[in-house]
Each structure stands twice: as structure tokens, then as C-alpha cells.
Amino acid sequence: MENPLSSFVTLILVCFSLYYLLISYKKRKHTNLPPGPPSIPIFTNIIWLCKSFSEIQAILRTFKSKYGPIVTVPIGHRKVIFISSHDLAHKALIQSGSIFADRPPVPESTKLFSSNQHNISSAGYGPLWRLLRRNLTAQILHPSRVKSYSPARKWVLEILKQGVSNSRLEAVKVMDHFQYAMFCLLVLMCFGERVDEKTIREIEKVQRDSLLNLRRFNILNFLPRLGKILFRKRWIQLYELRRNQESVLVPLVRYRRDKLEEMIGDDVIVGYVDSLLSLTLPEEGDRKLTEGEIVTLCSEFLNAGTDTTSTALQWIMANLVKHPEIQSKLFEEIKVVGSDTDDEIKEEDLHKLTYLKAVVLEGLRRHPPGHFVLPHAVAEDTQLDGYDVPKNAVVNFMVAEIGWDPKVWEDPMEFKPERFLGEGENFDVTGSREVKMMPFGVGRRICPGLTLAMLHLEYFVANLVKDFEWTAVTGDDIDLSEKQEFTMVMKNPLHAHITPRIK
Numbered sequence: 001m002e003n004p005l006s007s008f009v010t011l012i013l014v015c016f017s018l019y020y021l022l023i024s025y026k027k028r029k030h031t032n033l034p035p036g037p038p039s040i041p042i043f044t045n046i047i048w049l050c051k052s053f054s055e056i057q058a059i060l061r062t063f064k065s066k067y068g069p070i071v072t073v074p075i076g077h078r079k080v081i082f083i084s085s086h087d088l089a090h091k092a093l094i095q096s097g098s099i100f101a102d103r104p105p106v107p108e109s110t111k112l113f114s115s116n117q118h119n120i121s122s123a124g125y126g127p128l129w130r131l132l133r134r135n136l137t138a139q140i141l142h143p144s145r146v147k148s149y150s151p152a153r154k155w156v157l158e159i160l161k162q163g164v165s166n167s168r169l170e171a172v173k174v175m176d177h178f179q180y181a182m183f184c185l186l187v188l189m190c191f192g193e194r195v196d197e198k199t200i201r202e203i204e205k206v207q208r209d210s211l212l213n214l215r216r217f218n219i220l221n222f223l224p225r226l227g228k229i230l231f232r233k234r235w236i237q238l239y240e241l242r243r244n245q246e247s248v249l250v251p252l253v254r255y256r257r258d259k260l261e262e263m264i265g266d267d268v269i270v271g272y273v274d275s276l277l278s279l280t281l282p283e284e285g286d287r288k289l290t291e292g293e294i295v296t297l298c299s300e301f302l303n304a305g306t307d308t309t310s311t312a313l314q315w316i317m318a319n320l321v322k323h324p325e326i327q328s329k330l331f332e333e334i335k336v337v338g339s340d341t342d343d344e345i346k347e348e349d350l351h352k353l354t355y356l357k358a359v360v361l362e363g364l365r366r367h368p369p370g371h372f373v374l375p376h377a378v379a380e381d382t383q384l385d386g387y388d389v390p391k392n393a394v395v396n397f398m399v400a401e402i403g404w405d406p407k408v409w410e411d412p413m414e415f416k417p418e419r420f421l422g423e424g425e426n427f428d429v430t431g432s433r434e435v436k437m438m439p440f441g442v443g444r445r446i447c448p449g450l451t452l453a454m455l456h457l458e459y460f461v462a463n464l465v466k467d468f469e470w471t472a473v474t475g476d477d478i479d480l481s482e483k484q485e486f487t488m489v490m491k492n493p494l495h496a497h498i499t500p501r502i503k
Contacts, residue, residue: 034081034387036072054484057371070385084398090435093443101125101444102377104394112242115296127283137448139275156185157463164498171473171495178310186305190298191252192271206245211486249295272301308369309456311487315367318494319415321470322478330355334466345462358420360457366415368439369487371400403437471497
């Protein structure tokens with residue numbers, strides 16, 4: 001008797017095959033796609049879908065030498081074009097910015113956490129995206145508002161300094177302190193006031209749980225309707241993650257909503273959530289954002305400002321420990337600008353610290369927190385480097401490879417802040433003139449928090465070096481190996497001796 005399970009599996013494979021034949025037929029007119037490895041329909045797509053970004057990056061490096069700087073790879077139910085060339089990145093994202101500025105439809109598992117693409121990072125290139133981004137840049141990221149949070153940064157600096165100096169351990173695991181300090185700061189900026197440590201820890205937990213677990217649910221995105229039947233338990237787990245996130249953030253949203261009227265006219269710091277509570281969506285009948293959409297946007301704000309910044313901060317401090325001569329040179333510059341009697345290097349003095357900026361830029365070049373940007377979608381049929389790039393194609397850019405290009409950077413894998421001194425002092429990290437590195441992306445989808453991120457990195461690095469000498473644990477050569485989490489983190493987190501400097 002025929003096995004019913006075998007028949008069911010055969011039926012599924014037949015359906016998959018017919019589906020891909022149909023897709024292939026529709027795309028047949030684009031015969032000059034960028035080159036790529038041979039693939040077996042369905043099977044190759046699933047295999048690529050299940051790989052991590054670090055695995056994909058390693059394979060793409062080998063493809064680059066074989067196929068060139070623009071490669072097509074089948075991932076999931078579509079082909080993805082990867083670009084590893086700085087000049088092609090400039091042509092696509094700057095010279096043809098509007099064509100490459102869209103976003104592809106997000107996977108089913110991601111729709112839940114993006115409120116069906118109602119956030120800045122995943123919204124399509126259109127009115128909704130413009131409204132959400134303009135609200136962020138004109139409100140919480142406006143220079144005057146950023147300046148108003150100077151006392152908050154000083155408060156968080158004290159938390160960070162106490163954390164690293166009060167540790168009873170012989171060597172301090174610094175990443176835990178970096179992440180908590182950044183969460184304190186971004187939660188305050190998001191909700192407009194300080195919250196207790198218990199609440200911050202709860203926010204930190206639900207945010208990290210959602211970030212680190214979403215990758216496990218990639219298989220749910222392959223023919224999602226069928227997946228909801230086959231992987232029912234995983235979908236239940238996914239919904240539970242979202243409910244946990246909302247259970248922590250919704251009470252804070254409601255609290256701010258209740259306070260909004262009494263805050264008007266008062267001399268208070270207004271948080272990001274307040275602008276979201278008063279925002280309306282003209283393209284959707286002038287409706288206000290739902291609580292779920294506000295949670296999504298607050299979550300996006302917290303993730304963008306905490307995980308990436310704390311990751312970059314750890315990489316920079318790890319290199320200062322590994323290269324004490326660089327740390328000494330930076331400290332000498334800081335001593336000239338800051339007095340021993342000052343509690344901190346003030347934000348208004350950061351522009352005087354050219355070597356500090358060079359250290360931060362070199363950290364972002366050598367260790368970008370994200371080795372890829374978020375996927376771009378193409379708005380119309382176009383060409384790039386002589387190849388067809390069809391409408392709705394998904395395109396991604398290999399950020400790390402662009403920043404490590406030996407044709408652009410001498411000894412690219414070495415940590416040399418001096419690259420950004422002299423002629424390099426006017427380096428354009430936005431890539432408008434030329435793309436040499438793109439840790440924040442470039443073009444119309446560049447990270448809107450670029451200026452805030454640079455301020456935070458420069459401020460905290462300057463003050464951590466001013467007040468403490470950072471040295472390696474005996475026998476520890478500082479392992480710079482990488483591991484993919486939400487960002488590209490240190491495989492072996494930094495442990496360092498942190499000694500208060502004698503004043």
C-alpha cells in the first residue's frame with residue numbers, strides 16, 4: 001500500500017515545481033541577469049533561505065572572485081542580487097537613488113513585527129515612508145532636540161562609568177554595561193522620561209528575544225499558508241514573542257498618551273512616542289496609528305539606537321585595548337581638550353578631537369555592525385554594470401566587503417585611524433560624493449540616525465578613555481573573530497582591565 005506521507009510530500013514538491021516554472025516563465029524576458037551559481041529550483045532556494053548572513057557572506061566572497069562584483073543568488077522564492085563594489089553601490093544608490101529606494105514585501109514572520117511594513121526600515125518608498133521618516137527627523141532627531149538630551153547622556157555616562165568601575169571581577173565584560181547604558185538612554189529618548197531598572201531590563205529582554213529568535217522562523221516564510229499548518233507550533237511561539245513585546249511596551253505607550261495633554265506647555269522633554277501618538281496617516285483616511293504600530297515604531301527606534309551603537313562601541317574599545325599605542329595617542333589628544341577638573345568631555349568640544357573621530361570612523365569601517373544593508377527593491381526595469389536588473393528585483397549591498405576593498409584602502413584589515421587624518425579629515429560617511437564605506441547605508445535609505453550615532457560613539461569613547469585606562473587581560477591577545485546575532489558582534493566578547501586614571 002502506498003505511504004500517505006510519501007504521497008503528500010510528492011504533491012507538495014509538484015506544487016513547488018509548478019510554482020517555480022510559472023515564476024521562471026514570467027521572468028524569462030530578463031535573460032541578462034547578473035551571473036551566479038547554478039541552482040536546483042526549490043531545493044537551492046530553501047538551502048539559501050536557511051543560511052545565516054555570515055554564512056552567505058563567506059560564500060559570496062568566493063563568488064566575487066568567480067563571477068565579479070555583482071552576483072545573483074536564489075534565496076527563498078526570489079532571486080537576490082548582491083553588490084560588493086563601491087562604484088556600483090554609488091551608481092545604484094546615489095546616481096539612480098529613486099529606482100533602488102524601494103523595499104521588497106517582508107516575509108510573513110516579519111509582517112507581525114513590522115505591523116505589515118508600517119515602520120521606517122521596511123515601508124515601501126512612498127508617502128507612508130516619507131511621513132514616518134520626516135516625523136522622526138523633524139522631532140526626536142532634530143538638532144535642537146538632540147542637544148536637549150545632553151543631560152540624559154551625562155546621566156547615562158555616569159551609569160556606564162559606575163558599571164565598569166564597580167565590577168568586582170578581575171576583568172570586566174564590557175558589552176553588558178554598554179547595552180544597558182544604551183537602553184537607558186534610548187528608552188528615555190523614546191518615552192520622554194526615566195524609567196526604573198526593572199522596566200529597562202524587561203524592555204531589553206523582549207527586544208533581544210524578538211531580534212535573536214526571528215532568524216529561527218525563516219522556514220515559516222516559504223509558502224507561508226502551508227507553513228502555518230506544517231509549523232503550527234513555531235507560529236504559536238512567534239505570536240508569543242510579539243505578545244511579550246506588546247505586554248511590556250503598550251503600558252508605556254498608554255501612560256504617555258494619558259500624560260500628553262497635561263504635558264502641553266510644560267517645560268518637559270518630549271519623547272519619540274509623543275510624536276507618534278499625535279501622528280495621522282493621510283493616505284489611510286487620516287487615521288491615527290494603532291497601538292501595535294506605535295509599538296513597532298518604538299521597537300525600531302530602540303533597536304536602531306541600542307544594539308548597533310553598543311556593538312560598534314565594543315569593537316572600538318576592543319581595538320583600543322589591542323592597540324595600546326592608539327589608545328595612548330587618543331588620550332593625549334583628549335588631555336589637551338579636556339581639563340582634569342572636568343567631569344566629562346563636553347559634547348561641544350568633540351569637534352576639536354580629530355583623532356577621536358578618526359578612531360570612530362576606522363572602527364565603523366573595519367567592524368561595521370551590519371555586514372549587509374536591509375534589502376532594496378527596484379522600482380522599474382533598469383541596468384547596472386551592463387546587466388538587467390528587473391522591476392521588483394531584490395538588491396543588497398555587501399557593506400563589509402566595500403569597506404575592506406584593498407583597491408580603496410591600504411591594508412584594509414588593519415586598524416589604522418590615521419587613514420582619516422590629513423586629507424581624510426573631511427571624509428564623507430554619507431557617500432554622496434563617493435562610496436568608500438557605508439556603515440549607515442547611503443542614498444535615500446541612509447540611516448536617519450547617522451548623526452546621533454556618531455555623537456554617541458564619539459562622546460562615550462572620549463569619556464571612557466579620559467577616565468579609564470583599558471588594558472588586556474594577561475595572555476589575552478583580544479580575539480577579533482565575528483559572530484552573527486542581530487548585528488555582527490565579537491565571537492568572544494571583550495573582557496578588559498579598566499583602571500581609573502590618576503588625576
